[in-house]
Amino acid sequence: MFKANFLNILFYILVKYLVFYIFMMFKNDNFYLINSGIRDVADLFYYLWIFLFFPVIVCALFLVPLYYSFKIRKYPYFILINIIILSIEYCLYTYFASQLDLWNGIYNIIISTILFWVFFHKLIKVKFVNA
Structure with a gap:
C-alpha cells in the first residue's frame, strides 16, 4: 500500500499509536477526554504531551531502523530486525508507560x-516472493 520512505513510516507510527490509544480508551472504559473535553490551552498541552510523548520517542528511535529494514534483501534479516524493534518497543512501553499491566504492551x-x-503488505510480500 505504501512505499517505505521516512514520511510513510512516520505516518504508520502515528496512526499505530492513535489506534492503540483508542483501543485503550475502550478497553479501560475511560472516555474522560471525550466526556469532559478540552477546556483550555493547559488541557490541550497536557493531552498533547500525554498522547505524543511516547510516539515521538518511538519515531526518534525506530524510524531509521524501520526504513533500512526494508532495504535489506534477505527476508530472515528483515524479520529479525523487525522482531528486535518490536521487542525493544514492548520493553520501553511496559517500563515507561504501563508497568502495572504488561498486557498493554502486548496489545x-x-x-x-x-x-x-x-x-x-506489498513490500513484505515482495521480500518473501523474491527470497
Whole structure:
C-alpha cells in the first residue's frame, strides 16, 4: 500500500499509536477526554504531551531502523530486525508507560504488527516472493 520512505513510516507510527490509544480508551472504559473535553490551552498541552510523548520517542528511535529494514534483501534479516524493534518497543512501553499491566504492551505489539502488515503488505510480500 505504501512505499517505505521516512514520511510513510512516520505516518504508520502515528496512526499505530492513535489506534492503540483508542483501543485503550475502550478497553479501560475511560472516555474522560471525550466526556469532559478540552477546556483550555493547559488541557490541550497536557493531552498533547500525554498522547505524543511516547510516539515521538518511538519515531526518534525506530524510524531509521524501520526504513533500512526494508532495504535489506534477505527476508530472515528483515524479520529479525523487525522482531528486535518490536521487542525493544514492548520493553520501553511496559517500563515507561504501563508497568502495572504488561498486557498493554502486548496489545501495542499486536496492533503494531497488524498495522505494519496493512501499511506495507506489498513490500513484505515482495521480500518473501523474491527470497
